Amino acid sequence: MSEAHSLTRKPWFFGLLIFVILASSLLISRALMNSAPVAQRKPPERVARLVAASPVLAASERVQILAHGAVEAAQRSVLAARVSGEVVEISDAFVPGNRVAAGTTLLRLDPADYELALVEAQASLATARASLAQEQGNQAVARADADILNLEVSEDERRLMLREPQLSSARANVKLAETALQRARLNLERTRVLAPFDGLVLSRDVALGSQVAANGGVLGELAAAAPYWVVLRVPIDALRWIEWPDQDGQSGSAVELRDAGDRNSPSWQGRVIQLLDALETEGRRAGVLVEISQPDAGERPLLLDTYVQATIHGRELVDALRLENTWVHDGKVWVVADGRLQSRQIEAAYRASDHVLVTKGLTAGEHIVTSVPSGFVDGMRVRIQGRDDKPARQEGKPRAAESAERRP
Template identity: 30%
Template sequence: MNKKKQILYPLVILALGAGLYWGISSLEKPPQTKAPKAVAPLVNVVPVTVEPLQLQVDSHGVVEPKYLTRLVAQVNGEVVFLAPEFVSGGFVKQGQLLARIDPSDYRALVTESAANLASAEAALELEQAQGQVAAAEWRNIDGRTPTGLGLRKPQLAQEQARVSAAQAAVTRARRNLERTRIVAPYDALIQDREISLGSYVSTGTVLGSLQGVDVAEVRLPIADAELQFLEQQGRRGEVELTADFSGRPTVWQATIVRSEGVVDRKSRMTYLVAEIRAPYAGVFDSHLLQSDPARQDMPGTTVPPLRFGTYVKAKIAGISLPQVSVIPRHLIEEGRIPILDENQQLRYRQVNIIRQQGTDAIIAGDVLAGDRLITTALEYPIEGMLLTPAVDGEALLESKVARRGATSE
């Protein structure tokens, strides 16, 4: 009996404890779970601008003279004069004497040919007189028809030919005498000189090279796809050339004058040629003022020279577009851009990319001026989702803090 009690009492105590624990537990309220708070992601937005835009096509090139002339001796002789300006880098005016070949022999030839001409003309006059005498004598002979030989016509023709030959000889002698004077064919910059004082030159000897300073040219390579953005494929288009002068960016104006009309076989580019008027205006005018006292009172120009050989960047004025927008290119996905509507919801607008330039794109389409373009990258964008526009431009940071707070709750 005692053994049964010893076994029964512990079991009763355990049963009472379990019942008490179950009763107390049933009285406690179950924990309430908090619904996650919906957080509208914070985004940066910028207003879209829709306005007319004139396109520009970028290119580059090297400035070269339009006219480059190699001076060549046309007569033989010794160089007896060289102009001080006839040196590499010197500026010369049109018609200025650069060098002179010894003219002594050519002056003698002019005198000799002039004397031969005078002798031929005298012989012609004598023959004409003799012909008149012969005609008079034939008139005194009745019933006879004079022949050409009897009237001395062949002799007259021969003397006339000798006069013509003598005149040609005089012309040639004077021309050769003039060719002893080497003059500048136009306002020019001396590229190089290949003779010295006392040098003997013969016909065909190269004396030097000149570069015309009235007009310079730049060959501008244009990709075929870019030609559509130029008026009449760039004909007569205005060009802005930029290069460094004395360490400072400087701008010159140029005009497209022609297309070379072919596609380069290597680069597959079309070349347009731009002209720059008076590229050395400032330097050349200063040279004239120093060399000509009569020009001292003339106002000079402050335009810096656009030196031959300068590498320039070019902006060619293109066509004008009526109503377009310029936005960062990375914001366009599958031809759509993200917009925040008046209800603070994400909307996508379909756009047409007219042109890509660098990191931007020129677009047209279903976009209105003032539309708010979303510039923040969304992790899981869903059209129609609520968004919050940032005020201070710290959308990414604040959005991360908000998401972190929502997760901790």
């Protein structure tokens, strides 16, 4: 009976034993976890972004204004005959493209009729002079007769007695004959068509045997060899930077010209001489007249009708900062100051197609960011490429600490 009683008490004993063992294990595990070292992560390290930046330097720089235009001759002359006749001679120099000196005979008309007219004019003058001499003799005889008669007559009657009207008529006939002779000589000279100035033959519109009318058909066209002109169209707000010639002898702004269609074009030098008094219809730009006094200077001559790119060297800006247009965004630039980005508003004194001249908003020596990647914000810490290539680290926000219990 005792054995049965002991068997009924064994399950309670085993249950209690298991409970004690589990409780002891739990206490031991918690004690180990509390006594284990706690590992904390270090704050993450961030590297300042690398940017390309360039220091800006102050210097005196002339404003450069870019413009385009076509070359034209300062003088063009359409040749026409002053007398009529047949073309009997054409000079070898009278060929399109040739350069001719002033006074060169370009062509000659048949002079026969004009030579005969000259002989007739000479004969008429001789006759008129003989008639004048005869009338002067008649007046001398009349004056002697009047002195012998000593008649009391009016002034008009005396003039008639002394043949003064006849003498005046004879003198007038001599002048008419002299004028006719001079005209005959001019007409004979005009049978030779001469170059009016040193120039370039643009065209010839006659041939041997052509019949030419006085002041009628065009014989050809000549352009002055120098100077050449170019009309440049510039924005109105650029006019204040251009220097204009004045009465004191100051010359206009220097201009450098190149053939816009030739990358290897030589340059030609010109000067601003005049502001045109009308704006162009389209674009509302002003016209600036430039003179090239020596179009033949340089590696090759400047040709008429060449479309040129011109650089006008305008007034000088003192202590100006030159920035590339790509550095400027909406009138602002990025500046690196004390290792951080700053957005800076600038004031441009002059804007060109590829650069800006700044006089306010920046200081010489400051570093301007030349390439701004996306994601840049004001105050961001950055490094300058080529100067701060060694990474500069800054602390970021720490993440949540993690702990782990290690078993001994």
